[in-house]
Amino acid sequence: LxxxxxxxxxxxxxxxxxxxxxxxxxxxxxxxxxxxxxxxxxxxxxxxxxxxxxxxxxxxxxxxxxxxxxxxxxxxxxxxxxxxxxxxxxxxxxxxxxxxxxxxxxxxxxxxxxxxxxxxxxxxxxxxxxxxxxxxxxxxxxxxxxxxxxxxxxxxxxxxxxxxxxxxxxxxxxxxxxxxxxxxDEPDAVTARTLATAALHGRLAAAAYHAVLASGALAFVPLAGRHLYADLGPLRGPLSRLGVTDSMELENHLSRRLEVPVPGGHRFGDALGALRVRLPTGPLLGATPEQRLKSLTSAAPLELPHVVRALGRFGAVLDELR
Structure with a gap:
């Protein structure tokens, strides 16, 4: 195009x-x-x-x-x-x-x-x-x-x-x-699944957003998609003691600790020195197809053991940065 x-x-x-x-x-x-x-x-x-x-x-x-x-x-x-x-x-x-x-x-x-x-x-x-x-x-x-x-x-x-x-x-x-x-063609089954998936990612993104704020960092309020964009600039001092001084090093550190790709803000056009990353919500659904399907069909997905563990690990990794 x-x-x-x-x-x-x-x-x-x-x-x-x-x-x-x-x-x-x-x-x-x-x-x-x-x-x-x-x-x-x-x-x-x-x-x-x-x-x-x-x-x-x-x-x-x-x-x-x-x-x-x-x-x-x-x-x-x-x-x-x-x-x-x-x-x-x-x-x-x-x-x-x-x-x-x-x-x-x-x-x-x-x-x-x-x-x-x-x-x-x-x-x-x-x-x-x-x-x-x-x-x-x-x-x-x-x-x-x-x-x-x-x-x-x-x-x-x-x-x-x-x-x-x-x-x-x-x-x-x-x-x-x-x-x-x-x-x-938007048949009912596809529409219902799309809406349910979006709502589930919204709940996960909201939980991840609050974990980011609790760590002392900042983030855009997530309204769509399957990720959130966080600014860890307020944690620059503690991060520098971990050897993290730019978004590339932050990408490497968080990708290693969270065991999922966490692209740094430099990949999206932000300055390399800005400590920004895009954090995915998909991995919080579970590590296997069975866990992800269970998350989607559960009436209380944030109470499922594998989701609780994933959110706990996510919050713990962010807390380490302080």
Whole structure:
């Protein structure tokens, strides 16, 4: 999709780990614009305007804005007013918008969280992208969907994207395509399972969030997805005595102690010196398929012995950092 556009790419900071490398593989300049301190996935509108003007002054051609209203990595859901202001600024500057909505079906409390898609405001300017492995398909099944504007320009963009996919030999396997089509029809069983899974991850994320705060660190309030984004800057002194002085060392330390991958904030565009990490909630469900299924079907999943142990270990590892 990025290859089908021509020009420089802008995105929020922090952002999904794959975005910047994808732009660089295409030889496209990529610029990160800070997101507001209390929201992730959408750039600050004023910083966006300033960045666009600076790029043009330096001879660049800003063309595309990538954003995610239900964000990876921060697990935040951008407020509708921020989405509106950022998209207004982007459209006014002639930018096309790609809205990555992979995690929109993983809202922890869907009846309490307002998620506004840019495509609802500017349907002729926005392509909506969704990796179905976010909420509907197993992670090992590669399948994504893009929804284009119902305009001549949208039709041409879709055709260019299909040409590029064909040249790359990027085909969807038949069994995966059939499963995806079934899931996208939203039968009751799939919808119920999706809602239950999102609610369960919400409860786990809330417990993990409180453990992070109890350790003296900070974190975004998790509203979607299967992780939370923590800032361990307040623990810099004790961490330095453990030999942890940047996010790469923090990633290595926590991945070793928690025995799961814990990517540092530098992978999402944050400064290496910022002690930030993305903490997954999936491992808290259990270590085996049987434990994970039991967690999903239990009326009181946080009281299951394997979940209690996992949360206890999570809290203990964070307490060590003090």
């Amino acid at each position: 990025l290859a089908a556009y021509d020009g420089d790419v802008l995105m929020p900071r922090p952002c999904p780990a794959s975005w910047t490398p994808q732009a660089r593989l295409l030889g496209r300049p990529a610029y990160q614009v800070p997101a507001p301190a209390d929201a992730g996935g959408v750039p600050d509108p004023f910083a966006l305007l300033e960045t666009v003007r600076r790029i043009r002054a330096e001879g660049g051609r800003p063309r595309v804005l990538l954003l995610s209203v239900a964000d990876d990595p921060t697990a935040a859901v951008a407020p509708p007013e921020l989405v509106r202001e950022a998209c207004e600024a982007a459209v006014a500057e002639g930018l096309h918008i790609i809205s990555d909505e992979t995690w929109r079906d993983t809202l922890h409390r869907p009846h309490e969280t307002v998620l506004l898609s840019p495509a609802e405001m500017w349907p002729d300017e926005v392509v909506v992208l969704s990796d179905l492995a976010g909420a509907l398909l197993p992670a090992a099944w590669p399948m994504a969907a893009a929804r284009y504007p119902a305009t001549d320009a949208g039709t041409a963009l879709r055709a260019r994207t299909l040409d590029i996919l064909t040249a790359l030999g990027a085909m969807v396997a038949g069994p995966v395509a059939a499963a995806a089509a079934h899931a996208l």
